[in-house]
Amino acid sequence: PAPRTVLLTGAAGGMGTLMRELLPSYGYQLRLLDQLPIEGEPDAITADLSDRDALGEAVRGVDAIIHLAGISLEAPFEKILRANIEGTYNLYEAAREAGVRRIVFASSNHAVGFTPRPAETPASGDALIPLDTPRRPDTFYGLSKSFGEDLASLYWDKHGIETVAIRIGSCFPEPTTVRMLSIWMSPADGARLLHAALTAENVGYTLVYGSSANTRLWWDLSSARALGYEPRDDSEPYAAKLIAEQGELEPGNPDHEYLGGAFCTNPPIWPR
Ligand code: NAI
Numbered sequence: 001p002a003p004r005t006v007l008l009t010g011a012a013g014g015m016g017t018l019m020r021e022l023l024p025s026y027g028y029q030l031r032l033l034d035q036l037p038i039e040g041e042p043d044a045i046t047a048d049l050s051d052r053d054a055l056g057e058a059v060r061g062v063d064a065i066i067h068l069a070g071i072s073l074e075a076p077f078e079k080i081l082r083a084n085i086e087g088t089y090n091l092y093e094a095a096r097e098a099g100v101r102r103i104v105f106a107s108s109n110h111a112v113g114f115t116p117r118p119a120e121t122p123a124s125g126d127a128l129i130p131l132d133t134p135r136r137p138d139t140f141y142g143l144s145k146s147f148g149e150d151l152a153s154l155y156w157d158k159h160g161i162e163t164v165a166i167r168i169g170s171c172f173p174e175p176t177t178v179r180m181l182s183i184w185m186s187p188a189d190g191a192r193l194l195h196a197a198l199t200a201e202n203v204g205y206t207l208v209y210g211s212s213a214n215t216r217l218w219w220d221l222s223s224a225r226a227l228g229y230e231p232r233d234d235s236e237p238y239a240a241k242l243i244a245e246q247g248e249l250e251p252g253n254p255d256h257e258y259l260g261g262a263f264c265t266n267p268p269i270w271p272r
């Protein structure tokens with residue numbers, strides 16, 4: 001049976017807010033969790049991923065989990081360690097103890113951010129970035145997503161908990177940079193992909209890239225499509241305006257060289 005009650009972690013965040021608007025129309029009852037309170041959602045669970053007791057309560061009785069919570073940009077290693085590495089481990093342990101069978105894990109393109117990007121259009125003949133491209137994290141953040149993918153693989157092989165790990169491109173209401181034209185995932189396609197990841201049968205551990213069917217796509221969407229995902233959006237209608245404002249990506253621009261763009265070169269700023 002398709003999962004009905006789904007725990008959505010990171011529900012206060014940008015993508016969490018978009019998804020809690022879109023997913024109920026697919027018939028899901030969402031249980032919300034975030035470290036921050038969510039306005040207008042008195043039943044949301046306010047808890048940190050380090051709080052194992054709270055996680056144990058949160059996962060009890062759910063059919064599946066969508067795990068979006070965590071630090072979503074580069075940060076000092078100690079913070080990434082707590083929120084993304086230990087936090088994701090804590091959630092998988094809670095799922096194992098409660099017998100939850102399916103998790104959808106929000107990985108990121110930054111797990112493979114140092115991969116040279118193909119040219120912008122499939123017409124160029126460049127191969128799309130494959131699913132089995134070697135890991136090349138571009139940040140401690142990307143490293144934590146690489147860890148999450150391997151953790152999910154371990155929990156499938158050892159404990160039979162299924163995961164669809166999605167290397168998300170950029171999930172925002174609209175693409176705002178030329179790079180995003182290639183990796184944008186419209187919110188509506190994001191909801192379609194999450195629904196496919198929750199309902200496809202026998203996924204075991206499955207890794208997919210997450211984006212719309214962009215004309216300038218950089219990666220292989222075949223494993224996402226194999227789940228039943230049929231993207232309906234394309235960033236191309238935004239292309240002319242963004243290129244007029246920002247120019248085409250030129251050699252020397254990190255967005256031209258690597259999938260992860262500026263995550264590859266920007267020195268992290270360490271808050272004191
Ligand atoms: P966001 O930063 O807007 O939201 C993340 C949420 O997680 C926040 O509400 C935050 O309060 C919560 N959170 C952080 N640490 C926590 C902790 N220790 N305990 C409990 N809650 C905690 O990020 P966004 O854009 O919504 O992304 C959601 C997920 O998808 C993240 O895991 C991110 O890494 C991943 N992702 C998002 C992409 C995007 O384009 N939006 C692209 C690639 C990956």
Ligand code: 15L
Pocket residue numbers: 072073108109110168169170171
């Ligand atoms: C990510 O992993 C971030 O969470 C998101 O905020 C965007 O920066 C996205 O990657 C991107 O590469 O555009």
